[in-house]
Amino acid sequence: MTTMDARSMGTSVRRIEGPDKVTGTAAYAGDTVAAGTLVLHPVQATVARGEITAIDTSAAEAVPGVVAVLTHRDAPRLGDTGDPEHRVLQGTTIHHRGQFVAAVLAEHAEAAAEAARLVVVSVDEAPSTTGFDPDAEAYTPAALGNGQQADTLVGDPDAALAAAPVVVRASYSTPMEHHNPMEPHATTATWIDGRLEVREASQGAELARQTLATLFDAEVTVRSPHVGGGFGTKGFLHAGTVLTVLAARTVPGRPVRFALGRRQMFETVGYRPATVQHMALGAAADGRLEVVAHDVVGATARYKEFVEPAGGSTRSMYAAPHRRTSHRAVPLDLDAPTYMRAPGEAPGSFGLECAVDELAVALDLDPIELRVRNEPDVHPENGLPFSSRGLVECLRTGAERFGWSSWDRAPRRRLVDGWWHGVGVGCGTFPAFRMPGSTAEITFTGGRYVVAIGAADIGQGARTVLTQIAADALGVDVDSIAVEIGSTQVPVGSIAGGSAGTASWGSTVVEAADRFRDKYGDAPDEGDHADAATPDNPWAEEYAMAAYCAQFAEVAVHADTGEIRVPRLLGMFGVGRILNPTLGRSQLQGGMVWGLSMALHEESVVDPRFGEVINHDLAGYHVAANADVRVVEAEWIDEDDAYVNPMGAKGIGEIGIVGVAAAIANAAYHATGVRVRSLPITCDDFLTSGLL
Amino acid sequence: MTTTIPMSITVDGERHDLDVDPRTTLLDALRERLGITTTKKGCDHGQCGACTVLLDGRRVLSCLTLAVAKDGAHVVTADGLATDGELHPVTEAFLANDAYQCGYCTPGQICSAVGAIDEARRGMPSAVTADLAADVTLDRSEIAERMSGNLCRCAAYVNIVSAVEEAAHR
């Protein structure tokens, strides 16, 4: 087994759509301005739970410029996708505050907004629970959000904990967080002669097409050429898309556009649910783990389940003969949670990697050495060998580069100009897998190879990297390749998600290229053509495949105010072959900044009286801004993995965030002696500690 | 009853006459009325910077600017920065430094950077300027501070600072 030869792969080809993006001419889903386009403005529920008893639309209909007001009374009936989020205007039940209960269509945005305010919705309100209480009654989900089982058990963790010489028990909490891509979700829908055409901000045009085809029983075309960030929230369709298409159906021939407002991004498109993670680690005096237990309680929505798989990565990180992971869910009357960058791994690594740091302190052992001592030979739960596993090398080379050994291990030793400085490390993993279901088509025309596949470029660089993969697979220069993606007018593609996009589409493109060369050699004629579906990975059941990282953080905490800053982050990654170093570094650094943002800034605060996120805008919900970010370096080890895919590349979209929040929390402890177990870390944590 | 008000505005060198609802923002006038979508909407509340344009040479948030108040103004979007077919040095530096990923915040970042470089040249201090009397040196922390009104959720910040640094010192 070997990976394919690289000529273009591994070089920093510039983003193909770069000139369109830097001038703004790249058209996103909300950037269509066809004449006659109607603007949709939704009416939203103002209670968290209840039944609609009446809707008065007369005042709204009288507003000049209003074309229609749609409610559950007159909305077309929908087919069933099995997803409750898609049951838009199909009944009177309110499941969460902000739920769409009516929609206004108007010639202009101003008229639509004014009219929406005039719709009177009468509601019989029911009691609701919207604040997350980890001690509330919880249930065991049938499966986690990523399909994994809720619980795993090996050996006898409780007995092993009772017998272990050194034990750390602690609980860690992570808050509700919202994705907030800079481009709010947007849909433009037009019904033409019974066919539906949609421009959608989507991580997967084909998935959107299938969903809409099921809901509306129609032939559907979806275009999504540029996507202004997704991070999980643009994977599965949300209610706003369905609402737009429903409304468009009432005005055949006219485009209807709905670009969500930022506030609606906190009400209708999902979020990362809050967790509380009860960790228990038991070790021998030399640091060898006897037991790892990770028991998670997480929030979910009552009307649609999504359970954050926060304990999932603990199943593969460290060796220990006794181990347990469990997940319990507390249902709330909120919008449904969903996948958000490294679902499970991001919050889960906060619990595990902080607990490991606490164990290192209890053992008086270097936290890097502690992790190295617990490196497993095979996957600790399923016994599979690893296709490659770079964790120890990431730790060692990262420590060297970061200058780890120059720091005294004892906490609270470095006070410089009124700031306590410290360093910390946190590790992580993210699975490397391949999604089935794509088709790549290669056609030689006009002296170029047109490579068509329904991939999505959400900023990760799919268009560019697929060009490089195709060039190498066909044995030609990148200039000879034209990649066509981002719509259902090209052959089907799986979604940009699970860090599996490039791996899945790339494997498919390589397969199609192999067939093309088998058929036509290296001197094809005009119109020569081959296609292929995603090949299965024959090694998928033989090896455990995943990316690994070691994240290093330097933190400074102000001795008087408790203000916390992160002057330096270094991430070392074991991710197979990096297909484009410049783009890869950008993506990894972006993920690391997400980790910083998660550590210090992000928290959606629900008012349990009303069930709404009260900091529902970018002033109240802070995402890392430029000045929050200082030195952020992403580097990688040389890693040759012949099993993951022909390119030898593991996905890098999510591994960047994993472990960062723990590294920062651990560094904050090292700086100050204050252990913060709840995100985000703010100055209050230090001010109330009595230690500053 | 809605009234509209006639106005004219020059965008990227081209003059437009239009009637606007007095509630219409400059951003919506560009995007909805004139079909100029090279300026993006990220929040509509002055909180993200995606809608930044140069208005009579200064960077402004077009979502916080009412169109009727800018009758006769000259607006430059990221698409209008090029001269004689040559990309603006800031635009070029964004490409060269991979200072963007999804590209949605990028037109606003670039307009903002052009404005920020000009402000520094005119000696305007920022919150991190140590000596208010001295000339401003656009080092990395000055750039990060001055570009903090432009959020980037892809978090291309490190490369954005590099791009602005490169362009500023050209």
Ligand code: FES
């Ligand atoms: S759209 Fe104007 S600042 Fe966000």
Ligand code: FES
């Ligand atoms: S490049 Fe995606 S938000 Fe900045």
